[in-house]
Amino acid sequence: MDQNLKKELQILACNARMGIINGVHSAKSGHPGGSLSCVDTLTYLYHCVMRHDPKNPKWADRDRLVLSKGHCAPALYAVLANEGYFDKEMLLTLRHVGSFLQGHPEMKKTPGIDMSTGSLGQGISAACGMAMAAKLSNKDTRVFAVMGDGEIEEGMAWEAFMFASHYKLNNLTVVIDYNGLQIDGRLSEVCSPEPIPQKLEAFGFNTIVIDGHNFEEIEAAFENAKTSDKPTAIIQKTVKGKGVSFMEDNVSWHGSAPNDEQYAVAMEELSAALAELEGQA
Numbered sequence: 001m002d003q004n005l006k007k008e009l010q011i012l013a014c015n016a017r018m019g020i021i022n023g024v025h026s027a028k029s030g031h032p033g034g035s036l037s038c039v040d041t042l043t044y045l046y047h048c049v050m051r052h053d054p055k056n057p058k059w060a061d062r063d064r065l066v067l068s069k070g071h072c073a074p075a076l077y078a079v080l081a082n083e084g085y086f087d088k089e090m091l092l093t094l095r096h097v098g099s100f101l102q103g104h105p106e107m108k109k110t111p112g113i114d115m116s117t118g119s120l121g122q123g124i125s126a127a128c129g130m131a132m133a134a135k136l137s138n139k140d141t142r143v144f145a146v147m148g149d150g151e152i153e154e155g156m157a158w159e160a161f162m163f164a165s166h167y168k169l170n171n172l173t174v175v176i177d178y179n180g181l182q183i184d185g186r187l188s189e190v191c192s193p194e195p196i197p198q199k200l201e202a203f204g205f206n207t208i209v210i211d212g213h214n215f216e217e218i219e220a221a222f223e224n225a226k227t228s229d230k231p232t233a234i235i236q237k238t239v240k241g242k243g244v245s246f247m248e249d250n251v252s253w254h255g256s257a258p259n260d261e262q263y264a265v266a267m268e269e270l271s272a273a274l275a276e277l278e279g280q281a
Contacts (some may be wrong), residue, residue, distance in 0.1 A: 003214045005048075007280060012082050013043045014274045017243045018267065019078030023094035023101070025263040030094060033253040035075035038146055042079045044218045045144055052273050054084040057111040063141055068123025069148035069177065070104040071138050071255070076113075077101050084089075085112040085213065120121075121154030123147070124174065128160050131172040142226075143243040146175045150182025152190045158203070164231040165204030172231040173222070177212065177239035183250045196235055204262040205233040212236025224265070242246040244269060 015038045025036040042065075046052065050063040067076050074094060081088045093099035100109040104118035109247035114130075127145035134141035151157060164172050164217035175194065184190050193199070201207045206228040210217040218236070240254070241247025245264045258266055 001219050007056060007277065009032070009040075009047060010049060011042055011274065011277050012079075014042050014243070014270060014277060016075065016112040017079035019081060019257065020074040021090045021244065021263065021266045021270065023074045023077065024257045025260075026092040027103075028257050029255075030069050030074055030257055031071040031242040031255045032036060032074065032178065032182070032244075032257070033247060033255075034069060034148060034177065035072040035078075036242045036244065036247065037240045038069070038072055038175075038177040038236075039075040039079065040213050040215065040242075041076055041146065041175055041177075041218055041234075041237075043082070044215060044222070046079050046083050048219070050142070050144070051188050051221050052083075052261045054080075054112070054236070059084060061139070061141070064143045064279070065147045066123045066130070066143070066248065067105055067117055069120065069151055070117030070123065072177075073101075073103065073105050074110035076105060077110075080110075080112040082185060083112075085219055118147065121156040122149040124157050124160040125163075126174060127174070128164050128167075129168060131164070131169040132167055134171055135167070135169065135224065141176070143172050144170075144175065145172070146177060147217050148182070149176055149178040149180065149187050149193070149196070150190070151174060152193050152196070152279070153182075153260040160204045161200065161205065161231075161233075167231070169231045170229050172220045174227045176233060176235045177238055178235050179238045179249075181249070181254065182238045183251075185251055197233075200233040200235070205228040207233050207235065208238065209235045212238035213242060215259055216233070218223075226238045243273065
């Protein structure tokens with residue numbers, strides 16, 4: 001990866017993390033932990049991979065993204081704001097009455113949202129439908145679905161994986177954000193879906209395991225997916241709450257908003273990280 005691009009992506013992701021914290025703090029509710037863990041991949045997808053147009057969000061020939069773990073909408077909103085779909089100040093209206101930035105993505109009201117999601121396990125089925133529709137229409141549309149690791153405990157997720165493999169949906173890439181934590185605790189203790197890579201490979205997927213905070217590995221994984229003749233599953237190992245020290249790998253930040261003091265600490269840390277990155281640019 002070009003080092004200038006890498007630095008640009010790191011700066012965008014840091015800005016997005018600040019947007020996540022701003023939004024959740026303003027709302028006094030939300031899901032910062034999983035939003036912070038998946039934001040690097042969302043940044044890379046929208047900035048480097050997906051065919052999309054912020055000035056024409058409903059462009060028929062755009063690629064599609066389904067945030068199957070819909071509670072992590074703050075990450076998607078922050079990335080969409082970075083890409084110019086709406087003003088970054090709108091992030092402060094997260095979950096407010098009358099705002100188009102609600103707690104879960106809503107495709108009818110929010111620019112850039114391709115699927116309304118929230119009930120875990122269902123988004124991947126919608127993504128399969130989009131990929132199948134593109135195949136039947138002879139379109140080169142690519143579809144991306146971002147799932148949580150706890151989400152794949154849902155049986156319907158595996159039905160969707162089976163469908164994707166059977167119909168050879170090589171235009172579908174599934175990203176599993178494997179931060180090891182879900183609302184009730186550690187994945188390994190609640191209901192472990194391991195071994196995830198081997199299971200997905202057995203289901204007929206091109207399976208890749210990466211560090212989900214390493215842009216070079218993220219780039220290589222999506223380049224691999226582009227050339228595969230199978231649907232691809234990227235299992236990205238991440239840290240829940242990445243970028244904010246007291247949130248990292250802490251299950252209590254799955255669905256909690258920082259108070260004013262915690263907000264100040266988080267923003268100080270992220271501002272320092274951003275200043276360092278910009279100083280190296």
